[in-house]
Amino acid sequence: xxxxxxxxxxxxxxxxxxxxxxxxxxxxxxxxxxxxxxxxxxxxxxxxxxxxxxxxxxxxxxxxxxxxxxxxxxxxxxxxxxxxxxxxxxxxxxxxxxxxxxxxxxxxxxxxxxxxxxxxxxxxxxxxxxxxxxxxxxxxxxxxxxxxxxxxxxxxxxxxxxxxxxxxxxxxxxxxxxxxxxxxxxxxxxxxxxxxxxxxxxxxxxxxxxxxxxxxxxxxxxxxxxxxxxxxxxxxxxxxxxxxxxxxxxx
Ligand SMILES: Cc1cc2nc3c(=O)[nH]c(=O)nc-3n(C[C@H](O)[C@H](O)[C@H](O)COP(=O)(O)O)c2cc1C
Numbered sequence: 001x002x003x004x005x006x007x008x009x010x011x012x013x014x015x016x017x018x019x020x021x022x023x024x025x026x027x028x029x030x031x032x033x034x035x036x037x038x039x040x041x042x043x044x045x046x047x048x049x050x051x052x053x054x055x056x057x058x059x060x061x062x063x064x065x066x067x068x069x070x071x072x073x074x075x076x077x078x079x080x081x082x083x084x085x086x087x088x089x090x091x092x093x094x095x096x097x098x099x100x101x102x103x104x105x106x107x108x109x110x111x112x113x114x115x116x117x118x119x120x121x122x123x124x125x126x127x128x129x130x131x132x133x134x135x136x137x138x139x140x141x142x143x144x145x146x147x148x149x150x151x152x153x154x155x156x157x158x159x160x161x162x163x164x165x166x167x168x169x170x171x172x173x174x175x176x177x178x179x180x181x182x183x184x185x186x187x188x189x190x191x192x193x194x195x196x197x198x199x200x201x202x203x204x205x206x207x208x209x210x211x212x213x214x215x216x217x218x219x220x221x222x223x224x225x226x227x228x229x230x231x232x233x234x235x236x237x238x239x240x241x242x243x244x245x246x247x248x249x250x251x
Contacts, residue, residue, distance in 0.1 A: 004046035005034040008053045008064040010221025012245040013086040013118040018052050020146050020249035037067040038203050048080055051099050055087035059168045060095035062176035063219055068102045075107035080157055082112045082149055088120040094168050101161040109157030112149045116142050121243035139247045147251060183218020185236045192232040198224035
């Protein structure tokens with residue numbers, strides 16, 4: 001089966017899950033293509049689609065929602081999909097519903113909506129880093145969840161979204177607007193070695209290292225902070241310890 005995986009990942013958690021899905025599907029003999037939505041304007045023909053993203057303020061990032069709206073074509077026959085999210089907690093991981101609903105409208109049937117709890121790395125405001133024991137538990141659990149999720153591919157699709165997702169989509173729109181000004185609170189300090197990694201990797205081309213400037217296109221993904229080799233980026237004057245995805249999801 002030709003399986004297309006598309007995702008957005010700011011700091012690597014979603015990418016780790018997407019890659020683990022891909023690896024396992026390849027092991028099972030599928031023809032798998034994995035792409036980030038960054039710079040991707042179209043989607044290749046596929047038999048099965050998997051869409052994943054992080055949870056930002058209860059929904060998927062505005063960028064991913066818009067990408068699905070614009071770039072996933074209407075299916076011209078019954079097609080199936082899996083949606084998944086990664087987040088610090090599961091209590092407000094509603095983003096899978098939003099993406100699932102868009103895919104259902106495009107003619108897809110959803111076989112699974114999986115919410116992965118991953119190590120916290122959005123501790124600029126609210127969360128403390130996850131303990132090592134919890135991280136190990138999360139990665140083991142992710143491996144089990146992926147196996148179960150993949151098993152649904154051959155099943156009849158049972159996941160449905162009956163309620164409106166208008167409110168959570170509005171929140172994603174509002175959050176995207178807030179992020180632009182919140183993003184102005186990042187600062188690059190004098191320890192910066194001008195390596196340009198933040199500028200090169202920013203999904204919105206929002207950073208100019210030479211002038212240490214954040215423009216107004218930030219989506220708050222925090223990739224800049226976590227990829228900085230010298231931890232030169234602070235938020236609201238607070239230094240943040242860079243996060244790297246700590247383990248591989250081994251199946
Ligand atoms: C701007 C922002 C908002 C977030 N909001 C939430 C949230 O509402 N609930 C939650 O559980 N995690 C939240 N998180 C944590 C991310 O969902 C989590 O770290 C995710 O795994 C990041 O995925 P990525 O590494 O693929 O970018 C937030 C992270 C960011 C950067």
